[in-house]
Amino acid sequence: MNLVERVRLFFSEHKIIKNNKKLVKKIPFLKMDDNYKRTWLDEVPYGWQKFALIYFEKIETILNDHNAKDYLRITEVKEKWGKLRIYYSFVNNPKYEQNKWIEDIDRLFATLEKESWKLCIDCGAVASYQTNDYVTPVCGKCKEVIERLYPNVTVTPKS
Helix, strand or coil: CCHHHHHHHHHHHHHHHHHHHHHHHHCHHHECCCCCCCEHHHHCCHHHHHHHHHHHHHHHHHHHHCCCCCCEEEEEEEEECCEEEEEEEECCCCHHHCCHHHHHHHHHHHHHHHHHCCECCCCCCECCEEECCCCEEECHHHHHHHHHHCCCCCEEECC
């Protein structure tokens, strides 16, 4: 790698770190590690990121309203069976505070998982199709791209 490429890489990483710090300041439970090169939002498939961010902001509002900013920790984010799965736990939380606001957060995560199935995993448009071998929801445009790039993948209307 020559000097120009190293400089470009440095500024690219610097921009990512700067943006991630800004995001984590707004929504602390998205912090993955101390170097800020990735956040939990980066683990969300691209087509679902804007949608997930709306729910993350709602969850952060609930945490702030109950002075529980440091209580929520995400432990894993992945796509499974065509839905967004987010595994999390509550830490530093006295038992007597296990109440309605925690149930509200649980409900928001459950709704996020359920509703993600309705959106294209690649672009975020309404998903009308699904791949059959590795179940993922896709829209009409992304269906065409998948069929062109991966002729052995079967894409059918969602049931």
